[in-house]
Amino acid sequence: MSYKDERLSEEKVFKDPVHRYVHVNDQVIWDLIGAPEFQRLRRVKQLGTSYVTFHGAEHSRFNHSLGVYEIVRRILNNFEGQPNWNQDERLLCLCAALLHDLGHGPFSHSFEKVFKLDHEDFTRKIILGDTHINQILRRVGEAFPQKVADVINKTYEDKLVVSLISSQIDADRMDYLQRDAYYTGVSYGHFDMERILRVMRPLEDQVVIKESGMHAVEDYIMSRYQMYWQVYFHPVTRSAEVILSKILHRAKSLFEQGYAFKLKPTHFLSFFAEDVSLQEYLRLDEHVVLYYFQMWIDEDDEILSDLCERFSNRHLFKYIEFNPNLQMNQWMELYRLFTEAGINPDYYLVVDSSSDLPYDFYRPGEEEERLPIHLLMPKTNELRELSRHSDIVEAISGKKRTDHKLYFPQDFLEALPEDSDIKKRIFEILFH
Amino acid sequence: MLENHAKLVKFFSSSDEIIGRKKLQKMIYILKKCDVPYEEKFEFHFYGPYSEELTLRIEELCNLGFITEQKEKKSNYYQYRYQVTEQGEQFLNQSNVTLPPIDNLIEKMKVQSSRFLELVSTMLYFDHLSKQEVAEKVQVVKKKSNYTEKDINEAWQFIDELNAIAK
Incomplete structure (x- = not known):
C-alpha cells in the first residue's frame, strides 16, 4: 500500500x-x-x-x-x-x-x-x-x-x-x-x-x-x-497589542543605535535586521519572546524596561475615543505636550484603528473580490447570493465599522507635578 | 499618527483620481512590489492579489473625510471614483510620512486597463518562480481570463519599465 x-x-x-x-x-x-x-x-x-x-x-x-x-x-x-x-x-x-x-x-x-x-x-x-x-x-x-x-x-x-x-x-x-x-x-x-x-x-x-x-x-x-x-477588537486587548508593538520597535531601535543589552537578544537579531531565515523563524516562539520581555524589565533603557513591565504585569495604557479628523490639532498639541513633559510620544501616545466587514457580497457588475455565500434553491437548483435572500444578512452586508482609540499611560500623566500647566492642558484635552 | 493611512492619502494626492476598486487594489500591490513601503497585506483572490486590509483602510479614509468615493452607474455595472479631499491634503501635510517618488509609477499605471493590471499584479505575485513557470501559473489561476502569450509578453515589458522607473 x-x-x-x-x-x-x-x-x-x-x-x-x-x-x-x-x-x-x-x-x-x-x-x-x-x-x-x-x-x-x-x-x-x-x-x-x-x-x-x-x-x-x-x-x-x-x-x-x-x-x-x-x-x-x-x-x-x-x-x-x-x-x-x-x-x-x-x-x-x-x-x-x-x-x-x-x-x-x-x-x-x-x-x-x-x-x-x-x-x-x-x-x-x-x-x-x-x-x-x-x-x-x-x-x-x-x-x-x-x-x-x-x-x-x-x-x-x-x-x-x-x-x-x-x-x-x-x-x-x-x-x-x-x-x-x-x-x-x-x-x-x-x-x-x-x-x-x-x-x-x-x-x-x-x-x-x-x-x-x-x-x-x-x-x-x-x-x-x-x-x-x-x-x-476589545480595547484592552488592543492596549496590550500597542505596548507589545512598541516593545519590539524600542528593542529594534536600541539595537540599531548600538545599545548594549544586558542580555544579548540573540533570537531577535535576524528580526531586527529584517532578514530572517526559516530556522531562525522557527526558533522564536512565544515562550522565548516572553522570556526576553521578563529579562528586559531589568534593562537600563527606561522605555524598554517600562514597556516590558507593563506588558508582563498587565499594567496597560488607558484609552479614549479619538477621531483623527476632528481631533488632528489636539493630537499635534498632545504630541508637543508629551515631549515637553518628558514622555516620549513615539512610544506613549498611540492611535489605534480597527475595522471589520462582517459579510461582503459580489453582485454581477460590481468589483468586489470576495466570493459570496451562495444558497442552492430547491427545485430549480438556481444559486442565490445570501444577502438577497436573507433580510438579517442584508442588514449587515457591506457595512464596515471603524473604531479609533488613543492610548496613553495615564499613571505617567498623573505623576506629573500637580501645578504643572502641561499636566492641566493634557488632562483638559484628554478628558473634557 | 496613522502612518499607513497617510501613505495611502499620498497615493491619492499623487493620482488626481483613481477609477475602479480593482484598479486601486492592483496599483497599490504593484507599488508595493516596486518597494514602495505600503504595509497592507495581500492575498490571492478572484482577480489576483487583493488586500482586505486595504479595502478597510480606504473605508476608514472615506469616513474620516480624507478621500471621497463616488459610486457611478454605468450601462451594466457600477464604478467607483476616488479623490483626495482638502482635509486629506491637510492631514498629509501634517503627517511626517515619506515615500519614494511614486508619481511616475502612478502615471504609468493609471492609463492601463484594470484587466491588464490584474495580469501584471498576478505575475508579480509569482515573482519567485521562473518566467516560464509564471506564464504557466497565470494560465492555471486565470483560466477564465484567457490571457494570451502576447498579453503576458506585454506585461513583462511593462514590469521592466516599472522597475526602471522605480530605480
Missing part, C-alpha cells in the same frame, strides 16, 4: 472541547501532527494578547489547526459520492486544513507589522523547505508539497478545494469562532455547525449551502460580527 493510502492500525482520537473528538485515521496526518514544526504551534497562542482581557484565551494555534482539520474531515465524509467531488483530493484537503496556519509566529499581528514579515510566506517555506513537514509530504508524492502550498495560498487550480479552507464560510472560520468563544467564555460565537455541514454541497468551483440551511448561516454571520467587536 502506498504511503498516501496508509491507514493507522487503530483510529487515534484527540479529546477536543469544541468538536468533542478529533479523529485521525491517515498515517500521513498522524505523522504531520508529530512533526516539530507542527508541535511548535502549541507555543503560539491563537488569540495573541487577548488573554489579558479574557483570562481563558490561552489556547494555541495547535488546537485550532486540529479543529480545522476535523471540520474538513467531516465535510469530506459528507461529500463522498456526491457529484462534483473528486475523492482523490481528500488527503490534499486534510493536509492543507491541518497546515494552513503553520507559518504563524509569536504574536503574529505585531511581529508581522514591526518586522515586515508574512506568516503565509513562512507557511509556504515550511511546506516547501528543508523541514520534517516537507519530508512527510514528499513521501506522498514529489509534487504534493507544492499542491498543499497552492491550496493554502489559494492558487490551486481546483477552486472547490480552496473554498473549503478559505472562503466566507470555511472550516477555518467555523473553528476559530467556536473555539475562541469557548476559551474566552463569551456567549457569542455559537452557531449550529452540524446543520451547516449537513447542508453544504460541492459545486464545480465552490461550496454552496442548501437554502433550507439559511438560518444556520445567518447565525454564523451574526456570531462572526459579534465576536469581532466583543472579542477580537
Whole structure:
C-alpha cells in the first residue's frame, strides 16, 4: 500500500472541547501532527494578547489547526459520492486544513507589522523547505508539497478545494469562532455547525449551502460580527497589542543605535535586521519572546524596561475615543505636550484603528473580490447570493465599522507635578 | 499618527483620481512590489492579489473625510471614483510620512486597463518562480481570463519599465 493510502492500525482520537473528538485515521496526518514544526504551534497562542482581557484565551494555534482539520474531515465524509467531488483530493484537503496556519509566529499581528514579515510566506517555506513537514509530504508524492502550498495560498487550480479552507464560510472560520468563544467564555460565537455541514454541497468551483440551511448561516454571520467587536477588537486587548508593538520597535531601535543589552537578544537579531531565515523563524516562539520581555524589565533603557513591565504585569495604557479628523490639532498639541513633559510620544501616545466587514457580497457588475455565500434553491437548483435572500444578512452586508482609540499611560500623566500647566492642558484635552 | 493611512492619502494626492476598486487594489500591490513601503497585506483572490486590509483602510479614509468615493452607474455595472479631499491634503501635510517618488509609477499605471493590471499584479505575485513557470501559473489561476502569450509578453515589458522607473 502506498504511503498516501496508509491507514493507522487503530483510529487515534484527540479529546477536543469544541468538536468533542478529533479523529485521525491517515498515517500521513498522524505523522504531520508529530512533526516539530507542527508541535511548535502549541507555543503560539491563537488569540495573541487577548488573554489579558479574557483570562481563558490561552489556547494555541495547535488546537485550532486540529479543529480545522476535523471540520474538513467531516465535510469530506459528507461529500463522498456526491457529484462534483473528486475523492482523490481528500488527503490534499486534510493536509492543507491541518497546515494552513503553520507559518504563524509569536504574536503574529505585531511581529508581522514591526518586522515586515508574512506568516503565509513562512507557511509556504515550511511546506516547501528543508523541514520534517516537507519530508512527510514528499513521501506522498514529489509534487504534493507544492499542491498543499497552492491550496493554502489559494492558487490551486481546483477552486472547490480552496473554498473549503478559505472562503466566507470555511472550516477555518467555523473553528476559530467556536473555539475562541469557548476559551474566552463569551456567549457569542455559537452557531449550529452540524446543520451547516449537513447542508453544504460541492459545486464545480465552490461550496454552496442548501437554502433550507439559511438560518444556520445567518447565525454564523451574526456570531462572526459579534465576536469581532466583543472579542477580537476589545480595547484592552488592543492596549496590550500597542505596548507589545512598541516593545519590539524600542528593542529594534536600541539595537540599531548600538545599545548594549544586558542580555544579548540573540533570537531577535535576524528580526531586527529584517532578514530572517526559516530556522531562525522557527526558533522564536512565544515562550522565548516572553522570556526576553521578563529579562528586559531589568534593562537600563527606561522605555524598554517600562514597556516590558507593563506588558508582563498587565499594567496597560488607558484609552479614549479619538477621531483623527476632528481631533488632528489636539493630537499635534498632545504630541508637543508629551515631549515637553518628558514622555516620549513615539512610544506613549498611540492611535489605534480597527475595522471589520462582517459579510461582503459580489453582485454581477460590481468589483468586489470576495466570493459570496451562495444558497442552492430547491427545485430549480438556481444559486442565490445570501444577502438577497436573507433580510438579517442584508442588514449587515457591506457595512464596515471603524473604531479609533488613543492610548496613553495615564499613571505617567498623573505623576506629573500637580501645578504643572502641561499636566492641566493634557488632562483638559484628554478628558473634557 | 496613522502612518499607513497617510501613505495611502499620498497615493491619492499623487493620482488626481483613481477609477475602479480593482484598479486601486492592483496599483497599490504593484507599488508595493516596486518597494514602495505600503504595509497592507495581500492575498490571492478572484482577480489576483487583493488586500482586505486595504479595502478597510480606504473605508476608514472615506469616513474620516480624507478621500471621497463616488459610486457611478454605468450601462451594466457600477464604478467607483476616488479623490483626495482638502482635509486629506491637510492631514498629509501634517503627517511626517515619506515615500519614494511614486508619481511616475502612478502615471504609468493609471492609463492601463484594470484587466491588464490584474495580469501584471498576478505575475508579480509569482515573482519567485521562473518566467516560464509564471506564464504557466497565470494560465492555471486565470483560466477564465484567457490571457494570451502576447498579453503576458506585454506585461513583462511593462514590469521592466516599472522597475526602471522605480530605480
